[in-house]
Structure formats: C-alpha cells, structure tokens
Amino acid sequence: xxxxxxxxxxxxxxxxxxxxWNECFHCGNCTAICPLTEQGFLFPRKGYRAIQMGLKDTIxxxxxxxxxxxxxxxxxxxxxxxxxxxxxxxxxxxxxxxYDWTGLARRIYTSKMFEIGAIVxxxxxxxxxxxxxxxxxxxEGNWIGQDGGVLxxxxxxxxxxxxxxxxxxxxxxxxxxxxxxNMWLKIIFKDKSVxxxxxxxxxxxxxxxxxxxxxxxxxxxxxTKTYWFLHLFLMLSYVVLFTMIVFxxxxxxxxxxxxxxxxxxxxxxxxxxxxxxxxxxFINNRIKKAKENSKYSHYTDxxxxxxxxxxxLTGIMLHFFxxxxxxxxxxxxxxxxxxxxxxxxxxxxxxxxxSHLAYRPVAVYFANLKKAAYKxxxxx
Amino acid sequence: MADTKLTxxxxxxxxxxxxxxxxxxxxxxYIKKYNNVAAIWNADEVSxxxxxxVAAKIKEKNIKRFVIAGDKPGMEKSFFTKAMVNAxxxxxxxxxxxxxxxxxIRNADTNRAKAILACAVNAVPFEEATQTAEVPVNPNTLVxxxxxxxxxxxxxxxxxxxxxxLVEKTGTIGGHMAMFDKTFPTLDCAAxxxxxxxxxxxxxxxIELMTYCEVKDVKGTxxxxxxxxxxxxxRVDLKTCIGCGTCTEKCPGTAPxxxxxxxAMRKAIYIPFPQAVPNKYLIDGESCTYVKSGKCKVCVKxxxxxxxxxxxxxxxxxxxxxxxxxxxTGFKIFDAKRAEQFGYGKLPNVVTSLEFERLVNAxxxxxxxxxYRSQDKRxxxxxxxxxxxxxxxxxxxxxxxxDENYNKYCSKVCCMYSLKLAHLVVEKLPDAKxxxxxxxxxxxxxxxxxFYERIKHEGVSxxxxxxxxxxxxxxxLMLRGEDILGNKLIxxxxxxxxxxVGLEPREDSANLSKMLGISQTEDGWFMxxxxxxxxxxxxxxxxxxxxxxxxxxxxxxxxxxxxxxASRVLQxxxxxxxxxxxxxxxxxxxxxxxxxLA
Numbered sequence: 001x002x003x004x005x006x007x008x009x010x011x012x013x014x015x016x017x018x019x020x021w022n023e024c025f026h027c028g029n030c031t032a033i034c035p036l037t038e039q040g041f042l043f044p045r046k047g048y049r050a051i052q053m054g055l056k057d058t059i060x061x062x063x064x065x066x067x068x069x070x071x072x073x074x075x076x077x078x079x080x081x082x083x084x085x086x087x088x089x090x091x092x093x094x095x096x097x098x099y100d101w102t103g104l105a106r107r108i109y110t111s112k113m114f115e116i117g118a119i120v121x122x123x124x125x126x127x128x129x130x131x132x133x134x135x136x137x138x139x140e141g142n143w144i145g146q147d148g149g150v151l152x153x154x155x156x157x158x159x160x161x162x163x164x165x166x167x168x169x170x171x172x173x174x175x176x177x178x179x180x181x182n183m184w185l186k187i188i189f190k191d192k193s194v195x196x197x198x199x200x201x202x203x204x205x206x207x208x209x210x211x212x213x214x215x216x217x218x219x220x221x222x223x224t225k226t227y228w229f230l231h232l233f234l235m236l237s238y239v240v241l242f243t244m245i246v247f248x249x250x251x252x253x254x255x256x257x258x259x260x261x262x263x264x265x266x267x268x269x270x271x272x273x274x275x276x277x278x279x280x281x282f283i284n285n286r287i288k289k290a291k292e293n294s295k296y297s298h299y300t301d302x303x304x305x306x307x308x309x310x311x312x313l314t315g316i317m318l319h320f321f322x323x324x325x326x327x328x329x330x331x332x333x334x335x336x337x338x339x340x341x342x343x344x345x346x347x348x349x350x351x352x353x354x355s356h357l358a359y360r361p362v363a364v365y366f367a368n369l370k371k372a373a374y375k376x377x378x379x380x
Numbered sequence: 381m382a383d384t385k386l387t388x389x390x391x392x393x394x395x396x397x398x399x400x401x402x403x404x405x406x407x408x409x410y411i412k413k414y415n416n417v418a419a420i421w422n423a424d425e426v427s428x429x430x431x432x433x434v435a436a437k438i439k440e441k442n443i444k445r446f447v448i449a450g451d452k453p454g455m456e457k458s459f460f461t462k463a464m465v466n467a468x469x470x471x472x473x474x475x476x477x478x479x480x481x482x483x484x485i486r487n488a489d490t491n492r493a494k495a496i497l498a499c500a501v502n503a504v505p506f507e508e509a510t511q512t513a514e515v516p517v518n519p520n521t522l523v524x525x526x527x528x529x530x531x532x533x534x535x536x537x538x539x540x541x542x543x544x545x546l547v548e549k550t551g552t553i554g555g556h557m558a559m560f561d562k563t564f565p566t567l568d569c570a571a572x573x574x575x576x577x578x579x580x581x582x583x584x585x586x587i588e589l590m591t592y593c594e595v596k597d598v599k600g601t602x603x604x605x606x607x608x609x610x611x612x613x614x615r616v617d618l619k620t621c622i623g624c625g626t627c628t629e630k631c632p633g634t635a636p637x638x639x640x641x642x643x644a645m646r647k648a649i650y651i652p653f654p655q656a657v658p659n660k661y662l663i664d665g666e667s668c669t670y671v672k673s674g675k676c677k678v679c680v681k682x683x684x685x686x687x688x689x690x691x692x693x694x695x696x697x698x699x700x701x702x703x704x705x706x707x708x709t710g711f712k713i714f715d716a717k718r719a720e721q722f723g724y725g726k727l728p729n730v731v732t733s734l735e736f737e738r739l740v741n742a743x744x745x746x747x748x749x750x751x752y753r754s755q756d757k758r759x760x761x762x763x764x765x766x767x768x769x770x771x772x773x774x775x776x777x778x779x780x781x782x783d784e785n786y787n788k789y790c791s792k793v794c795c796m797y798s799l800k801l802a803h804l805v806v807e808k809l810p811d812a813k814x815x816x817x818x819x820x821x822x823x824x825x826x827x828x829x830x831f832y833e834r835i836k837h838e839g840v841s842x843x844x845x846x847x848x849x850x851x852x853x854x855x856x857l858m859l860r861g862e863d864i865l866g867n868k869l870i871x872x873x874x875x876x877x878x879x880x881v882g883l884e885p886r887e888d889s890a891n892l893s894k895m896l897g898i899s900q901t902e903d904g905w906f907m908x909x910x911x912x913x914x915x916x917x918x919x920x921x922x923x924x925x926x927x928x929x930x931x932x933x934x935x936x937x938x939x940x941x942x943x944x945x946a947s948r949v950l951q952x953x954x955x956x957x958x959x960x961x962x963x964x965x966x967x968x969x970x971x972x973x974x975x976x977l978a
Contacts, residue, residue: 027778027819028862031869032848033721039869045862077721077848079783 009054015110016097017090018296023082024048030074030084035220040374041067041367044074044084047091060098061186063370065091066356066363071221072292086296093298096355098186099179105351112299115347119303122343130335133160137327149257150322150330158249168346169246175350176358183359187366200372208365217364227291230278235357237274240267257323268319275312279305304353307344314340385473386418387501388443390460392450393423400486400902402479402493407449410494414501418443423450428459435466444469447500449477449493451485475500481910482506483919483963485899492963495970502978509973512960517603517922518703519953522547524595524892527555528935529708529927529942531577536946538586542953545700546581547609548591550638552656553578555710559639559734561741561748563935564800565831570935571743575655582657592662596697598895602921603703603958613693615663616649620688623651623659627679627689635667636760637745641734643763644745645756649679649689654743663691703958704922704949707896707906708942709889711928714780714787714881721849722779722879728753728761729770729857729876730850733797736878739763740804750808752876770812770875773805774859776847777818781882789903791882792932795822798880799832802840814840815874817847817861825934845870850877883932896923897963905931916945921961924948 006012010021024045031037031045043064050058065088074084097106107114134156137143145151188196211217215235219228244252244267251264258265283305285294314337321329348354391408394401408420418441426434438446446464448456453476461474477500479485484493499506521537523530526548534544546553558578560570581587590609597608633648640646648668651661669676670691680689716724716732724730729752731739742748744763751767775798781791795818802814821842823832836842847861856873863870885904893900898918899907906925909917916924924945927938952958 025782025819026864028845028864029848031862032845032860037869042862042867042869045864077785079778079785079846081784 003057005054006056013094016093020083021048021051023080033073044088063187063363063367069218069221070293075292099183108351119343123339126339126342143327144325145255147257148325150327151255158253162249165246172349194373196369196373200369204368211364212361230281233274234278237271240271279309310340385445386443387416387445388419389447391422402484403490407493411497431462434463438467445473447475451480453478491967502974504974504977510962514957515603517952517958520702521704522702523706525708526553527710528557529938532939532942533706533946538584544587546589547593551592551662552652560737564796565827578657605702607700609698611696613695615693616661617688618660620685621660626682630678630682633667633669640738643735643738706924706945708926709929711883712886716879723850732879732881772813772874773876774815774874775878777880779879779881793934794880799835806838816842819846919963
C-alpha cells in the first residue's frame with residue numbers, strides 16, 4: 001500500500017526533542033544490539049527510516065517506540081552517534097501527541113510557556129475552589145481532636161474533596177481512555193496486513209495485567225535491575241496512594257490519629273518511601289546524566305519530576321502537621337499539596353509524560369495481539 | 381608600497397568538529413594593519429541569501445576589491461562575484477585566500493594564515509610572495525619503510541642511477557603485502573609480485589638496505605639532511621651468516637611470530653619468513669634466553685660459521701647525508717580488542733582479517749588449510765594444521781572504521797579484501813557456508829565491481845547490515861545482526877568469524893612527523909601538500925610521502941603513489957637544485973615581499 005510522504009515531518013518531530021536522525025546510515029547495529037527487539041517488531045533503526053522518509057502514517061501506527069525501555073546499549077555502540085535510544089524517546093513524545101485528540105499534548109510538549117501557563121492556571125483554579133469549599137481554622141471552634149491531631153475533616157471535609165477527586169479522575173480517565181482507543185485505531189485497526197483473532201483480545205488480557213504489575217519487559221533491558229526495581233516500586237506506590245485517595249478517602253483522611261502499625265499509616269509510609277526514593281533517584285540521574293537514558297532531559301521530564309517531588313514533599317508535611325495538631329499549617333499545606341497534585345495529574349496523566357502508564361502496557365498488549373495473529377498466520 | 385584599493389574581507393566560519401583550527405580572530409585583528417582594509421565581515425554577520433543586499437553594503441563602504449578568507453573560500457566565490465559586479469566592480473577583483481590550500485590548517489599555522497591573507501588583500505599571488513632561494517641537492521635519497529611503497533620508490537630511484545638508503549624497522553623488507561595470500565581483484569599471488577622486487581632490492585648496487593634499523597633524528601634543510609639511524613643489535617653477522625637454520629632448531633626461546641600476525645610461534649633466533657630479504661637470521665633480544673638470563677649460548681655452539689653470532693652485540697648509531705626523503709611507513713591494523721562486542725581476544729575463533737590472511741596462505745602456519753584456532757603445548761592459541769575445519773564463516777565489515785567510537789573514516793580496502801577472503805574460503809572449503817555482513821559495499825576501482833559480482837555468483841551470502849555482537853553459545857559463535865534489506869533480525873550460529881579490521885596510522889607517526897617537520901591530519905595520517913593536485917609532496921621541501929602513511933589505499937594506488945614520490949625526488953636530483961621550504965619563511969619576510977610586489 002502506498003503512503004504519502006510528509007516532507008515537513010522531521011521538522012514536526014524535531015520539536016519534541018533532540019533530532020539526530022540525519023546521522024543514521026542504516027547499519028542495523030542498534031536493532032541487533034537491542035535486547036528487546038524481536039522478529040516482527042524491529043527497532044530502533046526502522047523508526048529512523050520512517051522519520052527520514054517522512055512516513056507519517058507508519059510512525060503513527062508503529063507500536064515499536066513503546067516497546068523500547070531505553071537501556072541505551074544502542075546509543076553507546078552506535079557508529080554514527082545518532083543516539084537511537086533518545087530518538088525512540090522523542091518518538092514516544094511525538095506519539096503521545098498523535099494519540100491525543102484534544103491537541104493539548106502537542107502544545108504541552110512543544111511549548112514550555114504553554115506548559116507552565118497551564119500548570120499555573122490549574123493551580124489558581126484549585127486555590128479558588130479550595131478557598132471557597134474549605135474552612136480556615138480560625139476563631140471559635142475546636143480544631144484539634146482528643147488524640148492531639150488536627151480534625152482535618154472539619155477543615156476540608158472528605159466528601160467535598162472526594163467530589164472534586166471524582167470529577168477530576170473521571171475527566172482524566174475519559175481523555176486517557178479515548179486516547180488509548182485512538183492508539184488502537186492507529187496501531188491495530190488501520191493495519192490491514194494482519195487480522196487479530198478475537199480470542200486473543202481475551203487471552204492476552206492476563207499478560208497485559210501481569211506486565212502492568214511487574215513491568216517484566218522493562219526488566220529484560222540489560223543491566224537495569226536497580227532502575228527497574230525503583231521504577232516499579234515508585235509505580236506501585238503511586239497506584240496505592242492514588243487508589244486510597246480516589247476510592248477510599250474516607251478511610252485515608254481520618255480525624256483520629258491511628259497507631260503507627262495501622263494499615264492506613266503503614267501503607268501510606270511505605271508508598272511514600274517508594275515515591276520519594278524513586279524521585280530522588282531519577283532526579284539524581286538526570287542531574288548527573290548518570291545513565292544513557294538520563295543524558296538528555298526534555299523540559300517535560302523536569303516538570304514531571306519536580307511536580308511529583310513537590311506533591312510528595314507537601315504530602316509528608318501535611319501528615320506531620322496534622323498529627324502534631326497544627327491546624328493553620330495543615331490548612332495551608334493541604335492547599336499547596338493540592339496546587340501541586342492537581343496540575344500534575346491533569347497535565348501529566350492524559351497529555352504528557354505520565355500517559356506512558358497507559359500507553360506502555362497497552363502497547364505490549366497490542367504487540368501481543370499482533371504476535372498472536374502472526375502465530376496463527378493471519379497475515380494478509 | 382602597500383596597495384591602496386579599498387578592500388572588504390569575508391571570513392568563513394571554521395569547519396565544524398575540528399577544534400584545532402587557525403585562530404580566525406587573531407588573523408582578523410592582524411589584517412587591520414593594512415590601511416586599505418575597509419570592512420571585515422564574519423560569516424554570522426552577513427547573510428548569503430541575497431547578493432543585492434551585500435552589493436549595497438559593498439557600495440556603501442566604497443569597496444573595490446573583495447577577499448574571501450577561510451578553509452574553503454572557493455565555495456562562496458560565485459556569490460561575492462555577483463555582489464561585486466552588482467556593486468559596479470570587476471569580477472577579477474574577487475580574490476580567494478584559501479588557508480587550507482596553502483598549508484594553514486592548525487592553530488600553530490595562524491601566522492601562515494596571516495601571510496596568506498596579507499597576500500590576498502594586496503592582490504599578490506601567494507606563490508609569488510613566497511619564492512624561496514634555491515640550494516644544491518645531495519643526490520642520495522633516504523626511503524623510510526620497506527613495504528611495497530618503500531620498495532617501489534627505492535627501485536624507481538635506484539634504477540635511475542641514484543643512490544638510495546632504504547631503512548626498515550623489522551628484520552626484513554616486504555611489509556604487510558608479504559603477509560597477504562592473494563591480491564584483489566585479479567587474485568594474483570601477492571608473494572609472486574612482491575618477492576622478485578624484494579630480491580632486486582637486496583641485489584641492487586645503488587641501494588643500501590638497512591633492515592632492523594630506525595630513523596632517530598633528522599636535521600638540516602631540503603637538499604641537505606643529516607639523518608641519525610639506530611642500527612639495532614641483530615647479533616648475527618649479516619655478511620657471514622649462511623642461513624643454514626641450525627641455530628633456530630636448537631634455540632629454546634620462543635615468541636609469537638610477527639610475520640604470522642601472532643598465529644604461530646617463532647624462535648628467539650629466527651628468520652622472519654623463508655623469502656625474507658636479507659635472508660639472514662637475527663636474534664630478538666626480548667625472547668632470547670641469553671639476553672634475558674646471561675646463560676644459554678646454544679646458537680653460538682651449533683653455528684657452523686665461526687664468530688657469526690655475537691650475543692653481546694650492542695645497538696649502534698650511524699649518520700648518513702641525503703638530499704631527499706621518502707616516507708613510506710605504512711599502517712597498523714585496528715586493535716579488534718577495542719570493539720569488545722565482537723569478542724576478539726576472548727573467543728578464539730573470532731579472528732582478524734590479517735590473521736586469516738596467514739591462515740589461508742600456503743606459506744602460512746597451516747600450509748593454507750583453514751582450521752579452528754587451537755592451543756599448543758604451552759597453551760598459546762595458534763593455528764595448527766591438524767585442527768578441525770570450520771563449516772561456516774562470517775566476515776564482518778567495518779570493524780573500527782566508519783565508527784565515531786573508533787575511526788570515522790572508511791579504511792577503503794576492507795570491502796575488497798573481505799570479498800577476496802570470501803572467495804578463498806569458498807575455494808578451499810567448497811562445503812562451507814560464507815556470510816558477509818556489510819554496511820555499504822565499496823567496490824570502487826577498475827575491475828572491482830566485477831569482482832564483487834563474481835563473488836556473489838560463487839554462492840557467498842552477502843547481507844546488508846552490520847553485526848552488533850558475537851557471543852559464545854553451545855561451543856559455537858552466536859552472531860546477532862539485522863538483515864536490513866530482508867527486514868529480519870538475524871541470530872546465526874557460525875564456526876568462525878573474520879573481523880575486517882580497518883587501517884590506522886602507526887603509533888610512531890606523531891614522533892616521525894615531529895622529527896621530519898611534516899604535519900598530520902586529524903586522523904593521524906601524514907599530510908600531503910595538496911590532496912588533489914600534489915598528493916606526494918609535503919609542506920617541507922625534499923620530503924615526500926607514499927603509501928598508506930598518507931591515507932588508506934590499496935596496493936595499486938600505493939605503487940602508483942610510490943612511483944610518483946620517486947619522480948618528485950628524481951626531479952630535484954636532475955635539476956640539481958631545490959627550493960627551501962616555504963614554511964621556513966617568517967611572516968615578516970613574506971610581508972616585505974608583499975610590500976615589494978604590491
């Protein structure tokens with residue numbers, strides 16, 4: 001099938017990161033050294049070809065960039081210093097914008113000012129909502145409970161926060177799921193060369209879930225055991241905290257200060273450690289350019305890490321102010337916490353770096369679907 | 381008096397990726413001392429999009445002459461000619477000041493660049509301003525390096541009736557070519573071409589052959605060099621040794637044979653190879669038991685010629701006077717251990733192309749049988765005739781070449797010699813499978829493309845895609861690569877892998893370049909006076925270069941360049957006079973010439 005060449009494609013993709021595709025002379029070293037590439041899903045070299053040729057549809061329909069976990073072996077041994085690992089990263093950013101039907105992902109990835117503006121805008125909106133719907137601990141009334149902790153639900157009633165939570169989570173879920181559907185259209189539906197057996201959609205779900213929980217594919221990347229573990233720990237911690245806040249806020253945000261071994265506190269502490277250690281590790285890598293995949297930082301990489309760091313930090317502070325019975329500090333920190341958390345979730349999850357929490361496992365799922373088709377010889 | 385025509389100068393930006401360039405800022409500051417310089421524009425200040433814009437600027441400054449300065453100023457000549465003509469000036473008043481062409485390349489050449497620009501600003505041709513005095517020439521010539529280039533150049537000069545000193549570092553002449561089995565694309569036997577020439581060198585009355593010698597110091601000026609040569613202790617008298625070989629049979633000391641590229645062992649007293657010239661023994665001090673421990677002397681006892689072996693002989697220095705020097709020092713092969721992913725040095729059956737040349741050579745350690753590498757009694761990995769025969773061989777191109785991690789350049793010969801090796805495997809092992817993994821096939825010469833087609837038809841699988849790594853698996857070699865044209869990932873088991881290693885400048889070339897006062901390119905090859913029009917002379921008068929030491933090339937090109945270098949030397953000798961080096965002229969001397977001629 002013929003396809004249109006887009007001569008402007010390289011210029012478009014260049015806006016998403018360091019463009020080194022003119023260096024590539026197609027020796028195939030990167031593909032051959034890659035521990036994750038496999039028959040039917042060859043990368044990174046084929047991505048270079050598509051970029052150089054301006055094959056927009058090929059790129060939009062390619063699942064390969066998501067199958068790469070950036071161990072950097074290709075970049076280290078590339079005879080042209082073309083940096084294939086980073087090119088895969090750039091393609092992932094570009095693809096995020098391709099799947100996003102709102103067009104916001106493109107704006108966020110290509111304009112620093114737009115991203116900062118969006119963060120500030122959401123933070124101010126949060127501020128206004130918070131001030132309107134919570135109670136400043138002043139004047140008459142008892143703000144501290146019998147066990148010495150701040151009566152947090154008197155300041156910010158969990159039901160009101162929960163309502164905000166759900167509206168936000170619902171919106172984010174809608175956008176992200178519709179983007180994943182868009183991804184399915186481009187990768188599976190438009191690919192007329194294979195016919196996916198319907199049963200595969202069901203049988204591959206288990207592998208999808210298993211891959212999501214363990215990130216076992218990431219672990220196949222050579223020499224990234226610590227990296228894989230810390231990333232997994234961070235991801236699981238995030239999922240735990242997210243679940244507790246969005247689905248069990250009543251249980252998580254209590255007026256009583258539970259003993260330290262109480263599952264609410266224990267889980268919270270473990271997850272906080274997971275987040276904090278991971279963030280420090282990733283920030284340190286990026287500052288020191290310690291690994292192949294932390295050598296080239298896009299500004300969106302930084303906003304993500306910084307917002308995550310501030311959210312975690314204010315979350316920890318909030319906890320300690322609450323159990324130490326400091327109502328005003330609790331009130332203010334809660335506000336700052338939300339002003340970091342909400343912009344981070346609304347910008348990063350559907351439109352930017354954190355969308356990979358959906359795209360990565362879904363891509364593995366899609367690749368498995370295609371593999372199932374190849375196995376059954378359903379290739380047209 | 382200096383010229384008065386108002387002149388504008390445009391500076392090209394320095395060529396990217398090269399840190400060691402002429403200091404453009406310093407040159408620009410210097411040239412202001414000429415009063416007729418009306419404007420100096422740097423590349424980032426002037427847009428080369430619209431000639432009319434520039435023409436307006438030229439008019440505004442009332443510029444009548446325009447100089448384009450830089451490494452490749454010719455590139456912008458047509459643009460500025462248009463601008464000058466549009467501004468009402470003459471086309472011939474656009475002058476280029478080409479730094480590179482006239483030898484101003486590195487930071488140390490900044491003064492030369494100033495002189496080049498001073499000439500251009502005053503419209504004096506550089507060649508006219510830099511005419512040097514003529515001095516008489518000593519008719520003797522020194523040739524450094526006894527490979528095919530040195531041999532060819534020496535024979536050309538000696539056959540013309542002039543005296544040649546041929547200095548060779550090792551115990552024999554012949555160089556790398558003597559190690560090869562066949563030559564491409566004709567598949568002629570390399571030794572059949574080379575050995576008659578070697579014998580001729582040994583017997584020529586005009587050639588004084590100095591093997592096992594090294595050039596230590598060069599002094600003097602073109603036409604009259606004094607060269608200090610170190611005669612390393614050979615410990616065997618060249619005059620009386622009859623080459624019987626009794627000594628080597630009894631000698632207890634061993635070392636890897638240089639001639640066999642380390643794939644076989646030789647004795648401490650040895651002859652490099654049976655056709656060596658001179659065909660006499662020598663003792664390698666590093667492996668000789670007597671030299672190391674003071675005891676042994678077995679060779680002295682068994683030698684039938686009295687006083688032939690003198691184990692206590694010391695190095696000595698001699699001095700010779702020559703008028704011209706030809707540098708033909710050749711190359712070394714890329715150290716394949718540096719590219720760890722291919723396992724060379726760890727996996728015994730990953731071999732370099734040079735090792736394979738010895739393996740496949742009828743005069744090699746196995747008599748030309750292609751076998752696995754195996755261990756000898758002392759656990760050295762060698763090629764032995766009785767080892768097993770591999771059934772599949774992969775040849776991997778571009779090892780250490782075209783690679784930013786090692787050498788950026790193409791080594792030029794590897795594609796063709798790889799095809800030749802593939803042919804030799806097919807010829808000797810008709811049942812074996814041969815695979816070639818290449819990036820781009822460079823079959824650039826006369827009959828080369830035809831040779832490539834011929835090898836394809838011999839059943840060699842030629843696959844586009846560089847191999848990324850070789851690992852050991854089930855006692856076999858597992859090779860991973862991408863078949864780019866076939867859109868496949870390749871994981872293949874093979875018995876033997878040949879790494880087509882590239883060519884590199886020798887370790888001692890920096891030292892030699894300092895000694896001789898000739899420059900090197902960024903890669904380390906010796907710099908020719910002009911890559912296109914004068915590829916044999918250097919910027920130092922009386923010193924020419926030939927063969928791979930100037931840049932990677934194959935045997936036909938090397939021979940041609942060696943003959944050309946010889947003709948340059950003969951030119952000087954026949955004329956009887958030689959010009960002093962332009963590089964010896966100071967900036968002040970050139971300036972005063974410019975002032976006189978302007």
